[in-house]
Amino acid sequence: MDNKIKPTSPRRLLSGRTNNLRQRGGVGSKARVAVPSFFTLMNLFCGFGAITQIHQSQFVYACYLIILAGLFDLLDGMTARLTRGQSLFGAELDSLCDIVSFGVAPSYLIYARILEGSGTFGLIVSVLPLMCAAVRLARFNLQFSGEKKPDFEGLPVAVQAYCVIAIVLNIDQETWLSGAGLLDTTSMIPVVVVLSLLMVSLIRFDGVPRISFNYLHQYPVASSAYLLSVLVILFFPYSGLLLTLLVYILVGLTRATIRSIRTLVALPR
Secondary structure, eight states: OOOOOOOOOHHHHHHHHHHHHHHTTOSSOHHHHHHHHHHHHHHHHHHHHHHHHHHTTOHHHHHHHHHHHHHHHHHHHHHHHHTTOOOHHHHHHHHHHHHIIIIIHHHHHHIIIIIGGGHHHHHHHHHHHHHHHHHHHHHHHHHOOSSOOSEEESOOHHHHHHHHHHHHHHHHHOHHHHHTTTTSHHHHHHHHHHHHHHHTSSOEEEOOOOOSHHHHHHOHHHHHHHHHHHHHHHHSHHHHHHHHHHHHHHHHHHHHHHHHHHHHHHSOO
């Protein structure tokens, strides 16, 4: 008798996830699904609006619309958990909307604002965030179980999009950064490539915390860091946003490096 373990088929995997969500009440109530889906579609609306603004060379307005899309993306997750309206439909719809707001729009923004003068090479670099975001979202859907996790595998697509708009906002609003040559075309190409690769990497990055007294009690350091980040962004909207995102990425990279070193040291010799 063959005792080999057969790999689980995608159909069986999806069926198991559907049953898992149905047991939690996430499937079967159209009213519960409708509320978070409304915010998801507003995310898509803002993403499309950002694309139209980029087409009209209104780059700052486009950045604000992408930020608003991120707010709606956050709200759809919160309402889905509050109403127990999590479902496979919601997860798929969310990914489809995210690929527009945090994939197409940022890539078009990079090309139109920074790399259009670089010809075909600039076009190829500009499309990298879109392609890596598509891979990142597809991988997330396969791993989706209906429960919020404290961290993510790979840089979240929304964080990548916020990094792009932070760069564009600083180019347009913080002239001292542009004057210092820190945000010119040459320096932006490796930045875009790194952001794209981080999305499809196996490095784990922190998720957005749930605002609650329980979270504040369990994670006082992380809570203080998020509060400090909010204050920095409030007082220095453009450079503060860029600095906060840079620290966020560096924390994830540092943590991954420490884990790798510990793993290598623990290996038997």
